[in-house]
Amino acid sequence: MSPLLLSNRLPRALLLLLSLGAFSIVATRISFRQRGSRPRPVTAVRSVSVAPSVPARPRPILSLSRDTAQRLVHGTRADHAANMSGFLHALQLLGTNATVVDHASGKAHKLLDIVVGRPDGSEIIGSMPIFRTRYGARFRSYRKSLLSEVQADSQAHAGQALAVLGALGVPLTYPIDVGDRSTETIDAIYRDMIANFCMKGELYWDAEAIIRYGPPNRTWTNKFGEIFSFDDLAEELLSREYDNGSCGGTHRLRCLAILIDAHARHSLVSKPIVADIVRHMAGTVEHLVTTQDPSGCWEIDWWYSLSSKRPAHGRATPTALGRLVATGHHVEWLLLLAAELRPSRDTLARAGSWLVSELQARVSDPTWVAENYCPVVHATRAVLLLGEASAEQLE
Ligand SMILES: [Zn+2]
Ligand SMILES: [Zn+2]
Numbered sequence: 052m053s054p055l056l057l058s059n060r061l062p063r064a065l066l067l068l069l070s071l072g073a074f075s076i077v078a079t080r081i082s083f084r085q086r087g088s089r090p091r092p093v094t095a096v097r098s099v100s101v102a103p104s105v106p107a108r109p110r111p112i113l114s115l116s117r118d119t120a121q122r123l124v125h126g127t128r129a130d131h132a133a134n135m136s137g138f139l140h141a142l143q144l145l146g147t148n149a150t151v152v153d154h155a156s157g158k159a160h161k162l163l164d165i166v167v168g169r170p171d172g173s174e175i176i177g178s179m180p181i182f183r184t185r186y187g188a189r190f191r192s193y194r195k196s197l198l199s200e201v202q203a204d205s206q207a208h209a210g211q212a213l214a215v216l217g218a219l220g221v222p223l224t225y226p227i228d229v230g231d232r233s234t235e236t237i238d239a240i241y242r243d244m245i246a247n248f249c250m251k252g253e254l255y256w257d258a259e260a261i262i263r264y265g266p267p268n269r270t271w272t273n274k275f276g277e278i279f280s281f282d283d284l285a286e287e288l289l290s291r292e293y294d295n296g297s298c299g300g301t302h303r304l305r306c307l308a309i310l311i312d313a314h315a316r317h318s319l320v321s322k323p324i325v326a327d328i329v330r331h332m333a334g335t336v337e338h339l340v341t342t343q344d345p346s347g348c349w350e351i352d353w354w355y356s357l358s359s360k361r362p363a364h365g366r367a368t369p370t371a372l373g374r375l376v377a378t379g380h381h382v383e384w385l386l387l388l389a390a391e392l393r394p395s396r397d398t399l400a401r402a403g404s405w406l407v408s409e410l411q412a413r414v415s416d417p418t419w420v421a422e423n424y425c426p427v428v429h430a431t432r433a434v435l436l437l438g439e440a441s442a443e444q445l446e
Contacts, residue, residue, distance in 0.1 A: 063333075063391040071315055071325050112396050113403035115438025117445070119411070124445045126414025127431045129162055130154065131421040135180055135191075136207035138165050139215045140428040144435075146443040147219055151175070163221070166212060167237075168228040179230040180206075186246035186274065187239035188229045207425075208297070210256030213240050217263025246274040250287045255302035258284055262309050266317035281319040285310060289331055293354030298429075299373070300354055301380035307332060308387035315389070332392055339381060340394050347405030348374040349381055372423060375409055378402050379430030386436050403437040406430045 129141035129151035141149065142162045150159040153175050160175050168181045181188050190212045206212045216225070216237060223238040241264055244257055248271065261284070265271060270280045288307050294300040311328050314320045320328070338357055343349060351373030355366055367373065382402050385393055393399070410430055413419050420427050435442055 071311070071329070111437065111439040112399045113407075113434065113437035115403075115407070115434065115440055117440070119407065120435060120438060120440040121445045123407070123410050123414060123431050123434060124442045126410070126420060127424075127427055131417060131424055133421060133424075135166070135176060136211065137424045138162055138176075139206060139212055140425055142166055143215050143218065144428045144432050144442050146441075147221065148443065166216070167225065168230070179228065180212075181227055181229050181240070183229045183231060183233075184243045187241070187243035188227065188235055189240065189243050208253055208256050210244060210258075210260055213237070213244060214256040214259035214263070217260050223264055245271050248273045248279065249277075250279065250283065253296060254287065255296055255306050258288070258306045259309060262306070262313050262319075266313055266319060269317075269319055281310065281314070282321050282324050285320055285324045285328055289327055292360065293335075293358050294352070298380050298425075299351045299377045301377065301384060304332070304335060305380070305384040305387070308384045312387055312389070329392065332388065336385070336388070336392060336394050339385075340398050343398060343401065344374075344405075347378070347401035347403070348409075349377045349402075350374060351377045353377055353381070371409065372426065375406070375423070375430050376426040378406055379426055379433045382406070382433035382437065383429060386433075399437060403434055406434050410434065 124144075127141075127144060129138070129145060129149060132138045132141045132151065138151070141151065145162065147163050149162045151162055151165070152159050161169075165175055166180070168179050181190055190206050192206050192209045192211075221237065223236060223241055225237045227235050227237055227240065229235050229239070241260065244260060248257060248261075261271060262281075265281075270278050272278050285307070288303055288310075291303055292300070293303075296302045307328055310320065311325070311332070314325060335357075339349060339353065342353060342356070350367065350369055352362075352367045355361060382399060385399065410427070414427070431442075
């Protein structure tokens with residue numbers, strides 16, 4: 052991975068390192084007291100305006116009318132989701148109380164029921180999405196070798212469902228249905244994932260699930276007795292290329308962002324590794340700030356000038372869909388960063404405005420939304436986060 056040069060972002064990154072405990076300093080409190088000054092006598096009582104004791108909330112990064120937000124959420128509603136990955140995306144956007152209407156029966160199903168395999172919910176995807184294993188239970192994952200099959204019951208990436216449930220704060224004690232009348236909970240899925248954990252392949256969703264559900268434990272042990280730590284995980288994530296993984300390599304950055312956020316609460320990573328992550332994130336943000344298109348978007352190969360192994364065919368041909376994938380995903384992980392590391396409000400607002408105009412032009416077309424459900428959901432979610440709007444309140 053090529054080293055990144057830092058400029059004006061460095062002092063802010065240093066501030067963050069201090070707040071994360073990567074360095075320790077001793078602060079001395081000094082208090083001043085004015086001697087010999089007496090209050091002047093009050094000669095008249097006047098009405099005075101008193102400043103509010105609570106500081107005014109900063110305005111949202113993106114000004115988003117309720118009407119626009121509502122139109123985007125309605126255009127991205129859950130009944131456009133055609134498979135497990137779609138339902139997981141809808142769940143992330145709409146929250147754990149959201150429902151989806153089955154077009155065939157006209158019946159409404161709770162999205163969370165569909166995802167955790169409750170009998171009522173599994174009607175909609177035709178089979179049970181979870182099966183029992185030696186170490187607990189597992190979500191079915193999409194298999195490329197079975198392209199001819201529908202596989203509506205399968206998550207797109209190993210660990211995807213567990214990562215989404217963790218991000219939504221669904222506890223490990225939440226009941227799931229594995230189809231054999233046993234009483235199992237999400238913990239069975241977590242145990243199976245940990246037992247089979249290895250630091251290879253498409254790691255990002257398993258990694259997010261461990262960061263969400265693992266702390267305060269700082270290590271985990273797989274079925275071969277191999278012990279892993281958050282330091283090991285961070286080193287693996289930092290060692291990978293910028294374009295590694297789906298969605299333009301943005302899931303690796305999302306993992307690092309949630310790891311540094313969880314570290315601030317649970318102290319998961321050693322000081323030198325925290326410094327490495329902060330340096331890497333500050334450099335990546337700096338790169339995104341300088342390469343943002345004047346319209347506000349980023350290209351799908353946003354990493355091109357950073358990567359040590361550039362594709363022989365040169366840069367990818369820019370497409371609206373590639374920009375939607377990259378820009379929606381980037382805004383989501385950038386908003387997970389501490390204020391000291393985030394790009395300016397202006398950079399984020401321009402990305403948000405670009406996303407709004409792209410979505411507004413397309414979300415009235417249900418076929419386009421259904422075909423591009425993943426990037427549409429990420430982009431809608433990014434817009435709502437920037438505008439501080441909640442899909443649950445808009446539904
Ligand atoms: Zn993605
Ligand atoms: Zn996605």
